[in-house]
Amino acid sequence: MTAELKRAIEAVLMVTESPIEPNVLAQLLEVPVGTVVSLCDELASEYREGQRGFVLARVAGGYRFQSHPDMAAYIERFVLEGQSARLSAAALETLAIVAYKQPVSRAQVASIRGVSADGVLKTLVQKGYIAEVGRDSGPGQAVLYGTTTLLLEKLGLDKMEDLPALGDFVPGPEVMEALEQGLRPSA
Amino acid sequence: MTAELKRAIEAVLMVTESPIEPNVLAQLLEVPVGTVVSLCDELASEYREGQRGFVLARVAGGYRFQSHPDMAAYIERFVLEGQSARLSAAALETLAIVAYKQPVSRAQVASIRGVSADGVLKTLVQKGYIAEVGRDSGPGQAVLYGTTTLLLEKLGLDKMEDLPALGDFVPGPEVMEALEQGLRPSA
């Protein structure tokens, strides 16, 4: 029975275009979600042990087949588009701010970066990496931005909580010291 | 070496959407076509013996992964129960933009909707409701989309001009700007 379920999962994942949530599979196979998760884990490790050229990845809350990263050199030649153009440093920083501070307003982003963020936010919205997720309750009802499922896919993450903690990036003592030293008003 | 070649074939076939001819694979891997054919045969029998839910099929002169025929019942159920059956609000809006503003580029659609429209446009093209109708004369030569006769039939219209008029509705300045300028590269 387990074998049959695993085959069914493989078959369905082969014809889907976006990550499939475990509860969708559970409904289809009429088994508990937990069963789906452990079956997918088994499949993933079978491919790993069998040294397959593909992997079963958990991305953006669902499962999908994708090529093995080791094979990147081969598939690059095949897929010209799809590789997204690199984001600018400004766009990446803005993305980091939205990712860690969401939901966040345009003004808050601008305040952290020290420059207007309008153009960059627009670009990120157009790329589908961030989206309006609500409105500020304060005066002005500023648009609030958050990250999208597409971004999770682009990051290869299952959920946003899987991002490294922001605390990991707070500058260490040497940098703090340098900053402090550089801005000391009296000699 | 053989193992590496097989992994490469698996990776490439996993991410391509149409069957890949053996001589294309041979060129990519820099091995004789005969080698590719025998490697693909090996892979196919590995999947068979491993009782996988997918097969490596030879279709239209090329190779591709597809779901195992035994699993067809699951796929059918998946398709029939799929939530993607009805046109989503996003898809309907995108379709409306193309219908009323054609010819229109992907970037313009995204700009008007405020979110990326790539996936939705692709789906609409696949369904045959919209199609490429030309290229923008500007830099980048963006693909321009328009509606098809199939859509007219589905909507029961004789010609696109028969679409209900939008009336005296005046779009906001942001929308106008987006319509007029399309996507301006920023950040």
Next chain:
Amino acid sequence: MGYQVSTPVFEGPFDLLLHLVTREQVDIWDLSISSIVDQYVAALAQMEQLDLAVATEFLLIAAVLLELKARRMLPSRQEAETEEELAIWEERDLLLARLVECKTFKDASSAILALMTDAELSLPRQAGLEERFAGLAPDPLVGVSADDLKVAMLRVLAPKPMPKVSLAHVATVRVSVAETLDRLSRRLPLEGPTTFRRLTTGLQERLEVIVYFLALLELFKRGAVDLSQTGKLAELHVRWLGADAGDATSDEAGPVIDLEASDLTVVPQGPGPRERSNAMAGAPGPRQGTAPDGPEGVDEYDG
């Protein structure tokens, strides 16, 4: 000094400052506010095509830096811990906090880039349904009418509330020196002799006060106002010397504000940045009422 602000990616004032401060990590003990301020001002002057929506932020931070530097140039004061002294430390700490925040997100963005780069090594399968199943999918257009399409279009075109910058919860100040210059040039002739305190009454943000101060200094430099102070920390008196309201902005000696150009640019004038900051170094603190030859350039608010 080779800091090049590369267009079109504008990295912002914190980036610039961060770059200047952390670049010299090797010998942090020699690091001084003077060299950083000099380089900051120099970099500012090099930005020939400074996006003026951004210029204010740069100038405000320059103002804080210059103030920090001016502190350092003055003979050490015995009566430390004055209110003013505390204020500048507070300003400094604020700037420091924002630099740390900026650095944190900069490093976080590197991590995000790394994740993206790794993820790009894999491509997802997106082949979709095989042909034999294609016929199964229900026609998604069933029940959709031309009117539904119209309704959807109207929904798309519906004017979205214009996103407004809510000043309630942000530190970003949307007031420019140019705007303030203009406002003061109209207000001062009508108001008669007044004081800095009176002029800035009602301003919410410290940075707004700095903008007013910069604008006043500009007017002073052009000979449009007289500034006097009876002693340190005393009331700063402001008296209008110019002719009619609004005339001040046409003074040739001031920074050139090209009001005709469609995209307003800052045009550095007069001595180079190095000399300018030396002149500044020799001058007493700005609050003494002497106009420093600070970073030139005036922002035009295009709100």
